[in-house]
Amino acid sequence: MSEQDAAEGNGKFPKKHAVTPITVTHPEDVDLSTIKLFREPAWMLRLTLEGDRSYTRIKIVRAAPLSHPQDYICLLDAKDEEICMLPDLKGVDDQMRQIIDEELDRRYLTSTIESIKSVRNEFGTSYWEVETNRGEREFVVQNAAENAQWLGEHRLLLVDVDGNRFEIPDLKQLDSKSMALVEMVL
Amino acid sequence: MTTTTIPPAAPLLEDLPLSVGRRLAETLDPAEASVIQVATDMADRHTFAAAWLVVTDRRVLLLPATATADTASVVSVDLRQVRTARAEPLVGGGRLGIERLDGATLSVYYSNTLAPKFAEVSECLKQLAGGESPDLPTQIERTRCERCHRILPEKDGVCPACLRKLDTLGRLLRYMFKYPWRMMGLLTILLLETMADLVPPIITQYIIDDVLIPQANLPLLGWLVLVLLAVNVLRWVTWVSRRWVGTWVGFRAIEQLRADLYKAFQYLPLRFYDKRRVGGLISRMSNDSDLVEIYLIFDMPYVINNFLMVVFILGYLSYLSWELTLWVLLPVPPILIGSALIWKRMEAYWQRWSAKWSRLSSHLNESIRGIRIVKAFAQEQRESSRFDRRNAELRDVSVSAERTWVVFWMVTNFLMSFGVFFVWYFGGQQVLHQDLTPGELMTFITFIWMLYQPLKWFGDFYGFMMRAYAGAERIFEVIDARREPFDKPEATPIPKIDGAVEFDGAFFGYDPGKPVLKDADLVVKPGEMIGLVGRSGAGKSTLIQLICRFYDVTRGRLRIDGIDIRDIRLEDLRSQIGLVAQQSFLFNGSIAQNIAYGKPGASFDDVLRAAHAANAHEFIVKKPDGYDMIVGEQGNKLSGGERQRLAIARAILHDPRILILDEATSSLDTPTEKKIQEAIARLVQGRTTFAIAHRLSTLRSADRIVVLEQGRIVEVGTHTQLMERQGFFYKLVKTQQASTGATTTGATTPGD
Numbered sequence: 001m002s003e004q005d006a007a008e009g010n011g012k013f014p015k016k017h018a019v020t021p022i023t024v025t026h027p028e029d030v031d032l033s034t035i036k037l038f039r040e041p042a043w044m045l046r047l048t049l050e051g052d053r054s055y056t057r058i059k060i061v062r063a064a065p066l067s068h069p070q071d072y073i074c075l076l077d078a079k080d081e082e083i084c085m086l087p088d089l090k091g092v093d094d095q096m097r098q099i100i101d102e103e104l105d106r107r108y109l110t111s112t113i114e115s116i117k118s119v120r121n122e123f124g125t126s127y128w129e130v131e132t133n134r135g136e137r138e139f140v141v142q143n144a145a146e147n148a149q150w151l152g153e154h155r156l157l158l159v160d161v162d163g164n165r166f167e168i169p170d171l172k173q174l175d176s177k178s179m180a181l182v183e184m185v186l
Numbered sequence: 187m188t189t190t191t192i193p194p195a196a197p198l199l200e201d202l203p204l205s206v207g208r209r210l211a212e213t214l215d216p217a218e219a220s221v222i223q224v225a226t227d228m229a230d231r232h233t234f235a236a237a238w239l240v241v242t243d244r245r246v247l248l249l250p251a252t253a254t255a256d257t258a259s260v261v262s263v264d265l266r267q268v269r270t271a272r273a274e275p276l277v278g279g280g281r282l283g284i285e286r287l288d289g290a291t292l293s294v295y296y297s298n299t300l301a302p303k304f305a306e307v308s309e310c311l312k313q314l315a316g317g318e319s320p321d322l323p324t325q326i327e328r329t330r331c332e333r334c335h336r337i338l339p340e341k342d343g344v345c346p347a348c349l350r351k352l353d354t355l356g357r358l359l360r361y362m363f364k365y366p367w368r369m370m371g372l373l374t375i376l377l378l379e380t381m382a383d384l385v386p387p388i389i390t391q392y393i394i395d396d397v398l399i400p401q402a403n404l405p406l407l408g409w410l411v412l413v414l415l416a417v418n419v420l421r422w423v424t425w426v427s428r429r430w431v432g433t434w435v436g437f438r439a440i441e442q443l444r445a446d447l448y449k450a451f452q453y454l455p456l457r458f459y460d461k462r463r464v465g466g467l468i469s470r471m472s473n474d475s476d477l478v479e480i481y482l483i484f485d486m487p488y489v490i491n492n493f494l495m496v497v498f499i500l501g502y503l504s505y506l507s508w509e510l511t512l513w514v515l516l517p518v519p520p521i522l523i524g525s526a527l528i529w530k531r532m533e534a535y536w537q538r539w540s541a542k543w544s545r546l547s548s549h550l551n552e553s554i555r556g557i558r559i560v561k562a563f564a565q566e567q568r569e570s571s572r573f574d575r576r577n578a579e580l581r582d583v584s585v586s587a588e589r590t591w592v593v594f595w596m597v598t599n600f601l602m603s604f605g606v607f608f609v610w611y612f613g614g615q616q617v618l619h620q621d622l623t624p625g626e627l628m629t630f631i632t633f634i635w636m637l638y639q640p641l642k643w644f645g646d647f648y649g650f651m652m653r654a655y656a657g658a659e660r661i662f663e664v665i666d667a668r669r670e671p672f673d674k675p676e677a678t679p680i681p682k683i684d685g686a687v688e689f690d691g692a693f694f695g696y697d698p699g700k701p702v703l704k705d706a707d708l709v710v711k712p713g714e715m716i717g718l719v720g721r722s723g724a725g726k727s728t729l730i731q732l733i734c735r736f737y738d739v740t741r742g743r744l745r746i747d748g749i750d751i752r753d754i755r756l757e758d759l760r761s762q763i764g765l766v767a768q769q770s771f772l773f774n775g776s777i778a779q780n781i782a783y784g785k786p787g788a789s790f791d792d793v794l795r796a797a798h799a800a801n802a803h804e805f806i807v808k809k810p811d812g813y814d815m816i817v818g819e820q821g822n823k824l825s826g827g828e829r830q831r832l833a834i835a836r837a838i839l840h841d842p843r844i845l846i847l848d849e850a851t852s853s854l855d856t857p858t859e860k861k862i863q864e865a866i867a868r869l870v871q872g873r874t875t876f877a878i879a880h881r882l883s884t885l886r887s888a889d890r891i892v893v894l895e896q897g898r899i900v901e902v903g904t905h906t907q908l909m910e911r912q913g914f915f916y917k918l919v920k921t922q923q924a925s926t927g928a929t930t931t932g933a934t935t936p937g938d
Contacts, residue, residue, distance in 0.1 A: 109279035145541035
């Protein structure tokens with residue numbers, strides 16, 4: 001089920017009762033206030049839980065990169081096991097926030113399509129030439145109509161044949177020519 | 187003919203653009219030589235632009251491709267300073283991290299398109315940093331078409347734009363010209379059919395000019411009507427016989443094509459299947475061959491027919507009056523352009539329509555299959571409203587498609603009617619000037635429609651033809667792919683294998699550069715039973731696949747009876763290896779047929795004996811049809827334990843010299859397992875056996891146990907030895923005991 005459906009579903013069907021709260025006591029529950037992220041030396045990202053333990057080679061990932069890109073940030077250790085999750089970045093100090101933003105920016109290479117120069121649809125395969133936030137790019141999508149992922153009514157994610165990702169955050173914000181080209185294919 | 191293009195000898199040594207090459211030359215010492223030079227498509231993680239990674243025998247260089255960049259922006263790292271390299275997969279791309287001894291890292295970002303290349307680069311860099319000489323790959327998947335430089339829809343696949351259409355057509359025709367006389371007949375009939383279509387309007391012309399206008403010549407009218415009748419009879423005859431002969435030849439050509447494709451499927455190496463989805467391959471058999479079939483049987487005759495028609499009509503019309511013919515031709519270009527444009531639109535709509543339709547039907551499929559879940563969560567209303575939304579989307583797109591279609595017909599018909607207007611007006615003038623007879627004018631009017639009709643389909647036809655060619659090309663790609671070396675003449679025949687297996691520094695990776703089996707050394711004596719243990723992904727299954735020679739080692743050796751496995755006759759090898767897997771695959775047929783699968787000539791007594799030995803006899807005779815029971819698709823009418831016992835019976839009858847048990851006893855209840863253990867114990871006797879088991883207790887009977895960890899053999903020894911050593915195996919046993927203690931039942935998890 002897509003995010004869109006879930007969101008709509010919640011709107012249409014009022015909750016009959018609140019969800020019964022469940023407390024999970026993780027054996028190694030992490031007190032979020034003890035987390036310290038820093039680079040020491042400059043090329044080494046470290047995480048310490050003050051007074052407890054320390055990690056190097058940690059990975060910072062989004063739990064739901066498409067629907068909640070700014071919240072639910074997970075910190076993983078070198079073996080990709082979760083250390084802890086930050087439900088949001090409120091109360092995170094500036095220095096840590098900067099590190100988190102840098103690391104997220106490093107990990108997610110999805111490009112945003114700003115305008116579309118041409119789309120040719122041949123034999124069920126579409127060839128795109130677009131201008132993205134990273135500059136010009138050509139890519140190929142097989143069976144675009146079926147493979148485009150709608151993340152919202154006007155939000156679209158295209159994954160090309162190689163697994164590169166291109167997002168159109170809001171179709172309505174594109175110029176009319178680009179929009180017409182998208183309409184043509186999807 | 188699909189010619190395999192020769193890949194460049196050193197794919198990691200790409201040609202540099204001039205400016206970069208010049209800058210590199212300025213930077214390098216005269217004696218310094220490039221080992222690797224590759225382009226990335228991301229200059230940094232925020233920019234799509236080329237940059238070059240160059241590795242020489244003494245350092246690593248990173249050169250931006252922009253012309254303005256001076257040598258100062260070239261990053262250079264001494265190779266002695268490089269500790270290791272790592273290709274890190276990111277979301278939508280990747281990063282090659284070149285780590286220096288002091289810990290600082292040089293990062294090269296790339297999009298997913300280049301990820302396979304940089305995986306190789308990273309491996310080579312790692313070897314260079316370790317002081318080894320790098321194993322440079324000889325081949326990398328093509329991502330772009332060599333000719334038009336378009337990105338390929340499938341890696342190493344067919345470029346739809348650069349299909350060698352004539353070659354493909356020629357190859358298809360060769361399938362049809364296997365029956366040359368019938369093909370010649372078919373062409374003659376086609377020609378006759380076209381002529382017969384053209385005659386009636388000409389007869390009409392004579393009726394008008396020589397009978398109706400002079401109001402005389404009754405006998406001529408009779409003759410003309412007779413000719414008309416004869417021509418019509420001829421038309422019926424040709425109409426039927428064209429289809430009669432056409433389908434005969436066409437379906438035989440398709441039959442042969444399908445047979446060739448299936449044979450290719452059977453003999454292709456497993457590696458071919460790894461990279462492709464089963465669905466995609468099956469669609470080559472179904473969809474692609476359907477496309478070709480429709481093309482050969484229906485479209486091609488139609489095209490030839492219409493082409494001849496156009497030529498004849500134009501010839502005849504210009505013979506009557508070339509000026510008028512020019513007027514007739516005037517609306518042709520707009521019709522062609524218009525139809526090509528609108529067909530493109532139509533195609534987009536149809537594609538959208540089929541996408542919406544498949545969404546609707548997949549929703550239906552999902553919600554009906556999952557109806558228990560829908561009801562259990564009381565989500566009927568939401569499922570309905572989701573369905574309604576998709577249904578409405580389908581409606582909208584259907585309406586738009588239909589509307590475009592209507593517009594298309596209207597516009598083309600309108601343009602065509604212009605031709606008629608021209609002919610009436612200018613032709614009428616010619617009739618008044620006595621340059622043209624009224625009958626000839628009528629012929630013009632009739633022919634004009636016959637001329638325009640096929641033009642409407644022009645836009646569609648081209649697209650369809652291309653799809654059919656692409657389908658044919660995909661089929662030929664499989665037919666032409668390299669097969670397993672079954673008929674290598676210099677291979678050593680081994681009619682009876684003793685069963686000695688020896689791994690000697692063997693490496694293997696499904697992707698070159700990502701070895702899943704590393705430096706394996708193992709000597710197995712004939713008749714020995716080896717238990718293979720390790721986490722999923724540790725390399726157990728890989729080891730076994732190598733023994734079956736589904737794959738070849740990438741480095742090192744694997745010997746059977748002291749002979750390199752690559753030199754053994756494949757048929758001899760495979761026919762003496764037996765496999766009992768976790769999910770035993772049965773074919774739809776009787777129980778007896780399934781048991782006899784590996785030994786087709788087996789007598790019923792042999793089958794009975796094997797079934798007894800496999801403890802299968804007792805359950806088989808309880809079935810109403812006994813040994814003649816049809817097991818259903820993939821054996822779905824039998825329980826898991828029953829299927830397993832049949833698989834063991836099959837292996838017993840096959841009488842292999844080397845036996846492979848891949849999780850043969852997992853996912854069974856305890857009493858059944860006991861029966862199967864018994865059966866296996868009988869089967870194992872006197873054969874070299876490799877057994878993978880998740881439940882370690884089942885390996886007690888193994889002569890030796892081999893523990894794999896991350897592709898390496900880390901421990902070898904008997905059960906007792908390994909338990910005493912308290913190493914990897916001991917730990918695995920302990921964790922398993924702990925988890926089975928916690929959950930008393932169903933602690934089995936499927937292995938790798």
